[in-house]
Amino acid sequence: MPNTDTIGLHSPLLTEYLTELKILSSELPVLDLACGSGRNGLYLISNDIAVIFADINKISLEKISEVSVNSLSVEKTQLVELWQVDFEDESTSPLSDKCFAAVIVYRYLHRPLFENIKASIKSGGLVVYETFTTEQPQFGRPKKTNFLLKHNELLQQFFGWQVLHYFEGVVSTADGQGSQAIAQIVARKP
Ligand SMILES: C[S@@+](CC[C@H](N)C(=O)[O-])C[C@H]1O[C@@H](n2cnc3c(N)ncnc32)[C@H](O)[C@@H]1O
8 A cells, every 4th residue: 555644644434334335347447537646546546446547637646646656566557547637627528338336435525526426326336425524614624615515415426336335424533633524435336
């Protein structure tokens, strides 16, 4: 596993659903949407799950490539795919015609993308989504309502899917120094 001092800690939720993700990804990759440092996707790669790292930020993707080459075996490096993409560009529809075993999204919200995310997951595949809620501004950024989930919003967005996990509330930040208000969902596409 790459050094977490550089990339940050992965989400414990992925450890919980690792076996499930591994089974699902035997034929299709997992999309780490708005991957940033790749802390979550790299955890999946280190567990032999193929991941497409997608982000608008070219430098983030270059760093993921560097971390992969420096800290992963050749076999695991082959599971890494990088995709520089603007998910908010209305003139393109980057997720159309794509199919993933699962889509993981952490700390990113662009509401118009929900329908495309749902369509891009194979039948029986998973979504793992975690981001901040409207309670977050009392603890820090983000503060703009466009970036904050409303109460039960993830449940509404994935209505009709089999909900394996849902949480909404205040938790400690990964460094234990503060608090953050988040919602999490793990759901299976019918
Ligand atoms: C708060 S970071 C979260 C990174 C990562 N998911 C994590 O939890 O560590 C948000 C990420 O969204 C990416 N992003 C913002 N706007 C985007 C867009 N329009 N298309 C693709 N990625 C975008 C940023 O470059 C950044 O890496």
